[in-house]
Amino acid sequence: xxxxxxxxxDCFYKKNLLFIKIITFTLILVGCSSLSTENKDNYIxxxxxxxxxxINKITFSINESMDTYVFHPLATGYRQIVPSFGRNxxxxxxDNLKTPSYFANDMLQGNFHDAAITLKRFLLNTTVxxxxxxxxxxxxxxxxxxxxxxxxxxxxxxxxxxxxxxPILGSSNLRDTFGLIVESFIDPINYYIxxxxxxxxxxxxxxxxxxxxxxxxxxxIDDIKSMSLDYxxxxxxxxxxxxxxxxxxxxxxxxxxxxxLNKTDSSLFNMLFNTGIYR
Amino acid sequence: MTNFAFSRIVxxxxxxxxxxxxxxxxxxxxxxxxxxxxxxxxIVNIVTDDxxxxxxxxxxxxxxxxxxxxxxxxxxxxxxxxxxIATPEQQQEFINLLEKITVMxxxxxxxxxxxxxxxxxxxxxxxxxxxxxxxxxxxNKNNDKIxxxxxxxxSDDNSFLIFDVLINSISMIITQRLDYNAIMRAxxxxxxxxxxxxxxxxxxxxxxx
Numbered sequence: 001x002x003x004x005x006x007x008x009x010d011c012f013y014k015k016n017l018l019f020i021k022i023i024t025f026t027l028i029l030v031g032c033s034s035l036s037t038e039n040k041d042n043y044i045x046x047x048x049x050x051x052x053x054x055i056n057k058i059t060f061s062i063n064e065s066m067d068t069y070v071f072h073p074l075a076t077g078y079r080q081i082v083p084s085f086g087r088n089x090x091x092x093x094x095d096n097l098k099t100p101s102y103f104a105n106d107m108l109q110g111n112f113h114d115a116a117i118t119l120k121r122f123l124l125n126t127t128v129x130x131x132x133x134x135x136x137x138x139x140x141x142x143x144x145x146x147x148x149x150x151x152x153x154x155x156x157x158x159x160x161x162x163x164x165x166x167p168i169l170g171s172s173n174l175r176d177t178f179g180l181i182v183e184s185f186i187d188p189i190n191y192y193i194x195x196x197x198x199x200x201x202x203x204x205x206x207x208x209x210x211x212x213x214x215x216x217x218x219x220x221i222d223d224i225k226s227m228s229l230d231y232x233x234x235x236x237x238x239x240x241x242x243x244x245x246x247x248x249x250x251x252x253x254x255x256x257x258x259x260x261l262n263k264t265d266s267s268l269f270n271m272l273f274n275t276g277i278y279r
Numbered sequence: 280m281t282n283f284a285f286s287r288i289v290x291x292x293x294x295x296x297x298x299x300x301x302x303x304x305x306x307x308x309x310x311x312x313x314x315x316x317x318x319x320x321x322i323v324n325i326v327t328d329d330x331x332x333x334x335x336x337x338x339x340x341x342x343x344x345x346x347x348x349x350x351x352x353x354x355x356x357x358x359x360x361x362x363x364i365a366t367p368e369q370q371q372e373f374i375n376l377l378e379k380i381t382v383m384x385x386x387x388x389x390x391x392x393x394x395x396x397x398x399x400x401x402x403x404x405x406x407x408x409x410x411x412x413x414x415x416x417x418x419n420k421n422n423d424k425i426x427x428x429x430x431x432x433x434s435d436d437n438s439f440l441i442f443d444v445l446i447n448s449i450s451m452i453i454t455q456r457l458d459y460n461a462i463m464r465a466x467x468x469x470x471x472x473x474x475x476x477x478x479x480x481x482x483x484x485x486x487x488x
Contacts, residue, residue: 048457219391226487227384229476233461237454245448 049163049173050236056165060232063170075215089133091216094209095144096125096132100188105147109155109250117142150179154247163236168210171239308403311411311431314439318347319398319415326393340386341379349432349440350378357456361463361470369470376477381455383484388446392419398427409433410442 050056079087099122106115121137121144129136138144153175154160161174172180184190193201214221228234325331325339354374355362365373394417401414413429428445443452459473466472 223387223391226484227380227387228458229480230458230461230465234454234458237457238449241449241453242447249448 048236049160049240051162052164056163057232059165059167060235063165063168066168071210071214072218074211075218078211079215079218087212087215090208090212092125092129092135093132094205094212095135095146096122096129097189097205098146099125099132101149101183101186102145102147104186105149105152108149108152109147111250111253114145114147117145118147148176148179149182150176150243151246151250153179154243155250160240160243163240171235173240173243176243308405308411311403311413311439312400314431315398315400315403315413315415315429318343322389322393323397326390336390337383337386340389341382344382344385344441345378347439347441348378348381349434349442350374350381352432352442353377353381353452356452357459358470359456359460361460361468364468365470369474372474373470373477376474376481379481380477380484381451383481384451385444392425393417394420406430411439 082090099118103115103118103122106112106118121142124137124140124142125132125135128134135144150173158175160176164172164174164177166172166177169180189205190202193199224234224238225231321343325336325343328336331339351374354370354377357377358365358370358373362370396418398415398417401416403414404412406412409432411429411431413431415427415429417425417427419425426445426447428448429441430443430445431439432442434440443450445451462473462476463470
């Protein structure tokens with residue numbers, strides 16, 4: 001907090017508007033995260049952390065309608081028209097564009113080992129892999145990993161804040177939403193679009209990325225939907241478990257300095273079971 | 280008996296006592312490994328047998344999982360605080376329905392993700408006196424690696440039972456617990472309402488799978 005205030009003062013003097021916004025958001029985020037911790041006490045035995053549930057459910061049902069009538073048919077059509085090989089090329093290309101963001105977050109997390117791998121992958125795939133269409137790095141066993149600013153904030157100790165459902169994008173939380181916003185500012189592709197005024201690239205990229213990601217997960221989404229009694233609660237639980245596990249795994253890797261599989265976040269499980277709350 | 284002989288007897292007895300007081304489990308990591316390999320091979324056999332009809336496949340999964348699941352403790356975990364207020368009849372009905380639904384969920388997910396390659400067991404750790412955590416990996420049909428963690432328990436009759444499966448760190452029983460508890464909260468803790476919803480869900484699953 002103190003460092004944020006000092007940076008804020010420095011930015012005022014230098015009139016650096018972008019950084020003023022980022023630091024202001026960070027201060028708000030830290031404040032809201034601590035508020036959500038108080039709300040979380042009411043749900044402590046269930047780790048739900050969803051004080052905005054009624055609003056989230058409205059957004060969720062709107063998203064569901066768009067899924068049913070727009071995204072699911074588009075993703076299904078995309079799967080039927082484009083063969084698996086073609087879909088892989090698209091996925092690789094999109095992922096390669098995000099590699100600068102992965103690299104930046106690896107560095108911010110102090111994970112220089114992963115940062116080096118990310119840089120190697122980007123250089124190889126962009127050159128030999130023809131602008132990332134072919135994942136050459138994976139073929140020679142330089143493993144891929146994803147990263148994001150929300151995860152970085154989590155590793156820095158920022159609490160997740162309340163669960164949120166974003167329009168179209170779906171499950172998130174306050175911290176990860178802020179992470180998305182920051183990433184949109186620092187994405188080099190967005191800078192290129194603004195500088196060259198090629199604004200058509202932005203919706204095209206968003207559209208293709210969305211359809212590609214959705215198609216890749218369509219079977220899992222359908223599976224969760226069909227198996228759940230309460231789809232909203234299942235998705236919330238899965239999202240929260242997934243994000244917690246990613247961040248804890250990264251923290252554990254930092255401590256042990258040993259890349260490992262994502263280990264279970266057993267804190268929720270143990271708390272629920274060992275305190276007898278399962279009864 | 281001389282002092283020297285007595286000292287030797289005491290010394291040997293102490294050694295024997297220390298060795299016997301090691302956390303000696305009736306089951307070992309090797310047995311847990313064998314259990315997982317056997318289970319995995321059964322799953323692969325079902326997944327890759329193209330001659331099976333849907334009904335036959337579901338029947339095989341049911342027989343395989345129903346004997347492997349620690350369904351009583353899973354039921355208690357999922358129903359959580361509502362278990363104690365349920366009548367014995369409600370508890371039994373809940374267990375029956377949960378067993379069928381859980382087996383269908385697991386069968387469907389394994390059918391989606393398993394190929395002809397068996398599970399690769401990466402590590403086994405003894406979490407507690409009678410609990411094991413098995414870390415494993417499979418490569419699915421899209422060539423993605425999926426991490427599976429299995430929580431095993433030793434049952435009263437000395438066999439292994441599965442308490443939970445975590446797919447890429449997502450716990451299936453935690454997800455089910457929060458799912459079912461949301462239904463209970465929405466229905467003011469009415470267990471009969473939950474059971475009714477579970478019956479409807481099971482019918483839907485049986486019709487579509």
